[in-house]
Amino acid sequence: MRLASLLQSTSREPAYGYLLDADGDALLQDGRVLWIMQLQQRRILHASIGVEEIYGHTKERFVADHSLWLECIAPGDRQQLQTLLTTIGVGQSHTLSLRINRPDGSPRWIEYQIKCLADYATGDMHVRFVGTDITTRHHLEIALARSNRALRAITACEDVIGHAANESTLLQGICDVVTATGYQLAWAGLIESDGAITPIGLTAKHQDYLDAMKVPLGAGGNGTIAIATALRTRRPAVANYFASDMSPTPWRLAAMRYGFHSKLVLPMADQDTMLGVFNVYASEPDAFDAQEVALLVSLAQRVAMELRAHRDRAGRQAAEAALRLRERAIECSANAIIISSARAPDFVIEYVNPAFERITGYSAAEAIGKNSNFLLGTDHDQPGLLEIRAALSERREGKAVLRNYRKDGSLFWNDLHIAPVTGDDTRTTHFVAAMSDITPMKQYETTLHRMANHDALTGLPNRSLLEDRLENAINYSARNEHSLWVVLVDLDRFKLINDTMGHQAGDHLLKIISDRLQSSVRESDTVARLGGDEFVLVLPECADGNASSAADVIQRIMDAVIQPLTIRGNEYVLGCSMGVAVYPNDGTDPATLMAHADVAMYRAKDNGGNSFQFYTPVMHDAALKRLQLEYQLRRAIELDELTLHYQPQVDLRHGTIVGMEALIRWNHPQMGLITPGSFIGMAEETGLILPIGIWVLRTACLQAKKWQDMGHDNLRIAVNLSARQFVQTDLTETIADILQQTGLPPHCLEIELTESSVMADIERHLLILHAIKALGVHLSVDDFGTGHSSLAYLKRFPIDTLKIDRSFVRDIALHQDDASIVATIIALGHNLHLQVIAEGVETENQMAVLRAQGCDQMQGYYFSKPLPAEQIEALFLDQQITV
Numbered sequence: 001m002r003l004a005s006l007l008q009s010t011s012r013e014p015a016y017g018y019l020l021d022a023d024g025d026a027l028l029q030d031g032r033v034l035w036i037m038q039l040q041q042r043r044i045l046h047a048s049i050g051v052e053e054i055y056g057h058t059k060e061r062f063v064a065d066h067s068l069w070l071e072c073i074a075p076g077d078r079q080q081l082q083t084l085l086t087t088i089g090v091g092q093s094h095t096l097s098l099r100i101n102r103p104d105g106s107p108r109w110i111e112y113q114i115k116c117l118a119d120y121a122t123g124d125m126h127v128r129f130v131g132t133d134i135t136t137r138h139h140l141e142i143a144l145a146r147s148n149r150a151l152r153a154i155t156a157c158e159d160v161i162g163h164a165a166n167e168s169t170l171l172q173g174i175c176d177v178v179t180a181t182g183y184q185l186a187w188a189g190l191i192e193s194d195g196a197i198t199p200i201g202l203t204a205k206h207q208d209y210l211d212a213m214k215v216p217l218g219a220g221g222n223g224t225i226a227i228a229t230a231l232r233t234r235r236p237a238v239a240n241y242f243a244s245d246m247s248p249t250p251w252r253l254a255a256m257r258y259g260f261h262s263k264l265v266l267p268m269a270d271q272d273t274m275l276g277v278f279n280v281y282a283s284e285p286d287a288f289d290a291q292e293v294a295l296l297v298s299l300a301q302r303v304a305m306e307l308r309a310h311r312d313r314a315g316r317q318a319a320e321a322a323l324r325l326r327e328r329a330i331e332c333s334a335n336a337i338i339i340s341s342a343r344a345p346d347f348v349i350e351y352v353n354p355a356f357e358r359i360t361g362y363s364a365a366e367a368i369g370k371n372s373n374f375l376l377g378t379d380h381d382q383p384g385l386l387e388i389r390a391a392l393s394e395r396r397e398g399k400a401v402l403r404n405y406r407k408d409g410s411l412f413w414n415d416l417h418i419a420p421v422t423g424d425d426t427r428t429t430h431f432v433a434a435m436s437d438i439t440p441m442k443q444y445e446t447t448l449h450r451m452a453n454h455d456a457l458t459g460l461p462n463r464s465l466l467e468d469r470l471e472n473a474i475n476y477s478a479r480n481e482h483s484l485w486v487v488l489v490d491l492d493r494f495k496l497i498n499d500t501m502g503h504q505a506g507d508h509l510l511k512i513i514s515d516r517l518q519s520s521v522r523e524s525d526t527v528a529r530l531g532g533d534e535f536v537l538v539l540p541e542c543a544d545g546n547a548s549s550a551a552d553v554i555q556r557i558m559d560a561v562i563q564p565l566t567i568r569g570n571e572y573v574l575g576c577s578m579g580v581a582v583y584p585n586d587g588t589d590p591a592t593l594m595a596h597a598d599v600a601m602y603r604a605k606d607n608g609g610n611s612f613q614f615y616t617p618v619m620h621d622a623a624l625k626r627l628q629l630e631y632q633l634r635r636a637i638e639l640d641e642l643t644l645h646y647q648p649q650v651d652l653r654h655g656t657i658v659g660m661e662a663l664i665r666w667n668h669p670q671m672g673l674i675t676p677g678s679f680i681g682m683a684e685e686t687g688l689i690l691p692i693g694i695w696v697l698r699t700a701c702l703q704a705k706k707w708q709d710m711g712h713d714n715l716r717i718a719v720n721l722s723a724r725q726f727v728q729t730d731l732t733e734t735i736a737d738i739l740q741q742t743g744l745p746p747h748c749l750e751i752e753l754t755e756s757s758v759m760a761d762i763e764r765h766l767l768i769l770h771a772i773k774a775l776g777v778h779l780s781v782d783d784f785g786t787g788h789s790s791l792a793y794l795k796r797f798p799i800d801t802l803k804i805d806r807s808f809v810r811d812i813a814l815h816q817d818d819a820s821i822v823a824t825i826i827a828l829g830h831n832l833h834l835q836v837i838a839e840g841v842e843t844e845n846q847m848a849v850l851r852a853q854g855c856d857q858m859q860g861y862y863f864s865k866p867l868p869a870e871q872i873e874a875l876f877l878d879q880q881i882t883v
C-alpha cells in the first residue's frame with residue numbers, strides 16, 4: 001500500500017502529502033510505526049496504526065496526549081531525542097535508536113528514521129518519525145557484545161596462565177585481565193584449610209569493598225548468598241539486579257557505590273576439591289546471560305585446572321625440597337647414619353654418611369657392600385648384639401650400646417639405634433642405623449664409677465668396692481672349698497707423722513705404702529684402703545691350696561712396709577700392725593671377717609706394733625674390753641676419774657727438789673689406777689688427748705701454784721705434751737690462758753716434747769716453739785737420744801732442757817757404751833747451753849755416774865716414784881730425798 005493512501009485510509013486528519021516523498025512507500029512496511037510531529041509545538045499531528053502495536057497505546061490517545069510520545073521513551077534516552085529535535089533542520093534526516101517503555105513494562109528498542117520537512121503553505125515545520133522495532137536485533141547485539149567480552153577475557157587469560165609463576169600471580173593476573181576486558185571488577189577467593197576465603201585480585205581502589213566483604217567471607221560464615229550458593233552447588237550463581245535487591249548488607253551498599261549492578265560467582269573446583277570462587281562484576285543490571293556465563297564457567301574451570309597444576313607443582317617441589325632437606329640433614333648429622341639392605345644374612349651397607357667416616361675412620365667406599373658387623377673387630381661376645389640381631393630378624397626397632405673399633409683399631413662406644421624402612425608394599429626393604437659415639441660419656445661414667453669405688457689418694461679400692469670384692473671372694477672360696485685371708489693393716493706411728501709433718505707428707509707416705517702393699521701381693525688379690533692409715537688385703541687361698549703362701553705374703557708385706565722411706569729429706573722407718581681373719585673359721589661373711597681382722601690388728605698393736613696376729617676368739621673379748629675402755633675414757637673427765645701424780649726432779653749440785661713432772665693416772669672405778677701407757681695411745685687415736693691435755697695442763701699449773709704459795713718458790717712443773725697436742729692450732733693461746741687463769745709464772749712451766757715430734761716438721765715446729773717460748777715457758781726435749789735429732793736444727797730450737805731417756809740410764813753403771821752416750825748427750829747439752837736432766841734413775845750407782853759426768857738434774861725411783869699431790873707435800877715436809 002502506498003503511504004499516501006495509507007495516511008488517508010488510517011487517519012481522518014488532513015492529508016500531509018508533502019511528507020510523502022520518494023521513499024515514502026518504503027516507510028510503512030510491516031512492523032513499522034509512523035508519527036508526525038509539529039516541531040515548534042512538539043505536537044503529534046498524526047500517528048499510524050502501528051502505534052498501538054509498538055507503544056501499547058491507541059493512536060487516538062497517542063495523538064491526543066501531547067506528552068505521551070515522550071513518556072513512551074525510556075527516561076535515559078529522552079534527552080538525546082530532545083536534543084535532536086532542537087537542532088534538526090528542514091530537510092535533515094537522522095537515525096536514532098531509542099528504548100521504549102510499554103505499559104506492560106516490557107522494553108522495546110525502536111530505530112527511528114527522523115526527517116524534518118517544512119509546510120510552505122503554513123510555515124510549519126513537521127518531523128516525521130518512522131520507527132522500526134529492532135528489539136530482537138538489539139538483544140542479539142548485546143548478547144554478542146557480552147560473548148565477545150567473555151571471549152576477549154578468555155583469550156587474554158591464556159597469556160596470564162602461560163606465564164604465572166605461582167597461584168597468587170595467576171589469580172591476580174586473571175583478575176586484572178578480566179577487569180580490563182570489559183568487566184567492572186574481578187576477584188578470586190581461595191578457600192583456606194579453616195574454611196575462610198582469602199580474596200586475591202582486588203585492586204587498592206576496591207579495598208573498602210573488600211572490607212565490606214570481610215564479614216560475609218569470614219571463616220565458618222556463609223559468604224554472600226551468591227558465593228554460598230556457588231560453593232554449595234558447585235555451579236555458577238548470578239546476582240543480576242543489585243539495585244532491586246533491597247537487603248542492606250554492607251557489601252551490597254559498597255557494590256552500589258562502585259557502580260556494580262550484577263555479578264557472577266563461578267566455583268573453581270577440581271574433581272575432588274573446591275578450590276575457591278571467581279567473582280565477576282558488571283556495571284549494567286542483568287549483565288550475565290547464559291552464553292556469557294557458559295564462557296566464563298569455562299574460564300573458571302581453566303583457572304581451576306591451572307590452580308591445581310600450580311598446587312601439584314608446588315606440592316612436588318615441596319616434597320622434593322623436603323627430601324633434599326632430609327638428605328642434607330643426614331649428610332650433616334653429627335651422628336653416623338648407615339642404610340643397609342634388609343636382605344639377610346648379609347644386610348649389606350648401601351649408604352653411610354660423612355659422620356660415619358669421621359667416627360669410624362672408614363671411608364664410604366670401604367664400608368659400602370659390607371655387613372656392619374665389621375666394626376666389631378673380633379669382639380663378638382657382647383650382650384647388646386643379641387638385641388640387635390633379634391631386631392634385624394624380627395624386622396623391628398632395636399637399640400644397644402656396643403663396643404666398636406675404628407679403622408686404627410681404637411675402641412669407641414657405639415650407642416646404636418636401628419629401625420626398619422618399609423617400601424611401598426609395606427615390606428621391610430632396608431634398615432637405617434643411627435650411631436652415636438658415646439665414648440666420652442662412657443669414660444666419664446668409668447671415672448665416676450672409679451671415683452665412687454676407689455680411694456682418691458691411692459687409687460686403691462675403697463670400702464664399698466672392698467665389700468663387693470670380699471663378698472665375691474667368699475662366694476668363690478665357698479664354691480671351691482678354699483680358705484680366704486682377710487688382713488687388716490694399720491701403720492704404726494702414722495698419726496704422729498701426719499700430725500707433726502702435715503697432711504701433704506702423710507699423703508705422700510700413704511701413696512708409698514699403698515704401692516708397696518700392691519707389689520707385695522698377687523695381681524688377683526685385693527688391696528683396699530679403708531681410710532686413714534688402714535688398709536685391707538683380701539687373699540684367697542692359692543689354687544694349689546698352699547696355706548703357707550698367705551703367711552709368706554704377710555711377711556712380705558711387713559718387710560715391704562718397714563723399708564726406710566724419705567720424706568722431706570728425712571729418713572723414716574714405719575712399721576705396721578696386721579690382723580688376720582680366715583674364712584671360714586673366723587667368719588663367713590664380710591662384716592664378721594673384717595671385724596675379727598680388726599680385733600686381731602689391735603692385738604698386734606697392743607703388743608707393741610710391727611707384728612701380725614691371727615684372730616682368736618679370746619681376742620674378741622679383749623677387743624670388746626678395749627671398746628668399753630674407750631667409752632669409759634670419754635666419760636672419765638666428766639666423772640673426775642683422772643688424776644695427776646707428781647715425780648720430783650732433783651738438782652744434783654744443791655740436792656734440792658727444783659721441779660715436779662706431772663704424770664697422769666686414771667682412777668678407774670673397777671680396774672683401779674691405770675697408768676698412761678694403757679690409755680694415752682687410745683686417747684691420741686680418738687682425739688680425746690686434746691681435752692685431756694688441757695685438763696692436765698690446768699691441773700698441774702694449779703697444783704704448782706698451790707705449792708709455790710705454800711712457800712716452794714720457783715718450783716717448776718713439767719707437763720708432757722703429745723705430738724697431737726703440739727700441732728693444735730690454738731696451743732699457744734691455750735697455754736697463755738691457763739697461765740693467766742692459774743697465776744703460775746710462765747718460767748715455772750716446762751713443756752716436755754718428745755724428740756721425734758719436734759723433729760718431724762722442723763720449720764713449722766720452730767714457729768710453734770718460738771711462740772710458746774715467747775710466753776716465757778721452758779721447753780724440754782723428752783726421751784732424748786731415742787729419735788733422729790739433727791744437731792744443726794737442735795741448735796736453732798729455743799729449748800732449755802735435754803732429758804736423757806731412761807733406756808741409756810738403766811745400764812749406765814754397767815755398760816761403757818751407755819755411759820759414753822750419756823756423757824756425749826750431757827756435753828752436747830752443755831755446749832748448747834742447755835740444762836741436762838736424766839730420767840729413770842733407780843740406783844745410787846747410776847746417780848754417781850751421772851753426777852761424775854756433770855748431769856744437772858735427775859728424776860727416778862731412786863728419789864721418788866710419781867706420787868699423788870698430798871704425798872708430795874709430805875715429801876716436802878720430810879725432806880726425804882737423798883742426794
Ligand SMILES: Nc1nc2c(ncn2[C@@H]2O[C@H](COP(=O)(O)O[C@H]3[C@@H](O)[C@H](n4cnc5c(=O)[nH]c(N)nc54)O[C@@H]3COP(=O)(O)O)[C@@H](O)[C@H]2O)c(=O)[nH]1
Binds near residue numbers: 675696
Ligand atoms: N701426753 C701425756 N703423756 C703423759 C702424761 N702422763 C704421762 N704421760 C706419758 O706416759 C708415759 C708413761 O708415764 P708413766 O707410766 O707415768 O711413767 C713415768 C714414770 O712413772 C716412769 N719413771 C720415772 N722414774 C722411773 C724409774 O726410775 N724407773 C722406771 N722404770 N720408770 C720410771 O717414767 C715415766 C716418765 O717418763 P717421761 O715422761 O719420759 O719423763 C710417759 O713417758 C709420758 O710420755 C700426760 O699427762 N700427758
